Amino acid sequence: MSAAEIKSGRQDRLQCVEQIAAECVHCRICVQECSFLQEYGTPVELALAWQRGSEGENFPFECSLCGLCFAVCPKKLNPSGMFLEMRRELVASGGGIFRRHRTIRAYEKRGSSSLFSWFYLPPGCRTILFPGCAFPGSRPQTLLRLFRFLMQADARIGIVLDCCTKPSHDLGDTKHFQKMFSELLQIVTEHGVEKVLTVCPNCHRIFSEYGKGLQVESVYETLLTSMKTFPVMDTKMTIHDPCGVRFAEPVRESVRTLARNIGISVEEMPHSGKTSFCCGEGGSAGFLRPDLSRSWTEKRVAEAGASQVLSYCTGCIRFLGKSIRIEHILDLLFDPSGGDIKESNAPFTYLSRYLLRRRLQKTLPAGISGTRRRMLTNTGQEPSITT
Ligand code: SF4
Numbered sequence: 001m002s003a004a005e006i007k008s009g010r011q012d013r014l015q016c017v018e019q020i021a022a023e024c025v026h027c028r029i030c031v032q033e034c035s036f037l038q039e040y041g042t043p044v045e046l047a048l049a050w051q052r053g054s055e056g057e058n059f060p061f062e063c064s065l066c067g068l069c070f071a072v073c074p075k076k077l078n079p080s081g082m083f084l085e086m087r088r089e090l091v092a093s094g095g096g097i098f099r100r101h102r103t104i105r106a107y108e109k110r111g112s113s114s115l116f117s118w119f120y121l122p123p124g125c126r127t128i129l130f131p132g133c134a135f136p137g138s139r140p141q142t143l144l145r146l147f148r149f150l151m152q153a154d155a156r157i158g159i160v161l162d163c164c165t166k167p168s169h170d171l172g173d174t175k176h177f178q179k180m181f182s183e184l185l186q187i188v189t190e191h192g193v194e195k196v197l198t199v200c201p202n203c204h205r206i207f208s209e210y211g212k213g214l215q216v217e218s219v220y221e222t223l224l225t226s227m228k229t230f231p232v233m234d235t236k237m238t239i240h241d242p243c244g245v246r247f248a249e250p251v252r253e254s255v256r257t258l259a260r261n262i263g264i265s266v267e268e269m270p271h272s273g274k275t276s277f278c279c280g281e282g283g284s285a286g287f288l289r290p291d292l293s294r295s296w297t298e299k300r301v302a303e304a305g306a307s308q309v310l311s312y313c314t315g316c317i318r319f320l321g322k323s324i325r326i327e328h329i330l331d332l333l334f335d336p337s338g339g340d341i342k343e344s345n346a347p348f349t350y351l352s353r354y355l356l357r358r359r360l361q362k363t364l365p366a367g368i369s370g371t372r373r374r375m376l377t378n379t380g381q382e383p384s385i386t387t
């Protein structure tokens with residue numbers, strides 16, 4: 001659902017619920033794919049129950065918001081969007097706040113804090129690299145190499161270390177998401193930025209849906225046109241597509257082409273591309289229902305079998321990496337060790353983010369720079385976006 005389609009007001013916010021209540025034919029195709037629906041019922045049953053007034057229930061927070069149901073529905077209905085609408089409705093009416101989400105909320109908050117956020121916009125900057133929160137923490141060296149490579153092609157490229165606030169978006173906390181993402185947009189657009197290069201598929205989705213007038217491109221698409229020499233490998237890998245780009249075919253295809261360019265023979269799992277399985281991390285569902293979250297991970301791992309897996313989402317790699325061998329395409333492209341990266345956890349990821357910021361501060365040429373708070377004090381009016 002695009003930003004334009006999600007308007008304020010209860011009627012508009014609940015458009016998926018109404019559409020599913022009216023049009024779902026109870027075929028159960030989506031149910032066959034999903035343990036959450038197998039437990040709670042078909043989308044039409046849930047939509048009708050919701051309309052009868054079961055707002056007090058918390059089941060929408062147990063859905064991974066992965067979008068697989070939307071991808072397989074022959075009627076083109078979007079149960080995933082419906083559960084997000086329900087989350088928003090619960091939060092707007094004062095419910096839907098769980099202590100078990102404290103960790104993810106704190107993680108998000110730190111991303112925009114003065115300790116970790118940092119904007120660097122050189123003179124004439126029109127394009128920024130937005131690496132998100134997880135990638136800089138787990139792969140600071142790869143990020144530095146990637147940014148240096150991009151600077152060779154465009155000396156005026158900037159970088160923004162901050163959070164896109166997708167956790168709040170997915171937790172239905174529309175007010176907080178609107179405030180934080182609007183601030184981010186305001187800072188970059190008021191400084192003339194026209195294009196965002198995303199690394200994380202989740203940031204890509206948020207910028208694509210709410211990035212108002214900004215041109216959004218994944219860095220994988222950028223590399224496809226700008227990278228002329230490649231490390232050479234000779235191996236077979238199967239690709240895990242993250243949910244964030246389930247419906248963004250150019251992003252998924254650019255990763256496959258990059259993989260082939262470095263000599264990887266790409267194999268597809270039965271559920272790939274548009275019908276990819278969630279890694280288990282989606283929608284913060286695991287905080288309330290670790291068993292449902294695990295069911296996605298197990299399905300993904302079972303399909304991967306003994307294959308070596310390639311992906312392009314740090315969150316998915318961290319989640320699936322406990323069970324299978326999985327590499328990030330950017331490590332294969334930019335890390336001389338051939339992607340032999342050991343996943344690190346907090347507090348080391350935070351330390352990496354802080355040190356990366358310090359390093360960039362010390363080494364980049366002059367430009368406008370500062371934390372989110374500092375940049376905001378130098379910009380104009382109150383920001384606003386509509387979700
Ligand atoms: S979004 Fe994913 S977890 Fe939620 S109902 Fe659809 S398939 Fe199931």
Ligand code: SF4
Nearest residue numbers: 024025027028030073
């Ligand atoms: S696949 Fe579509 S029509 Fe079939 S049960 Fe699911 S939402 Fe309803």
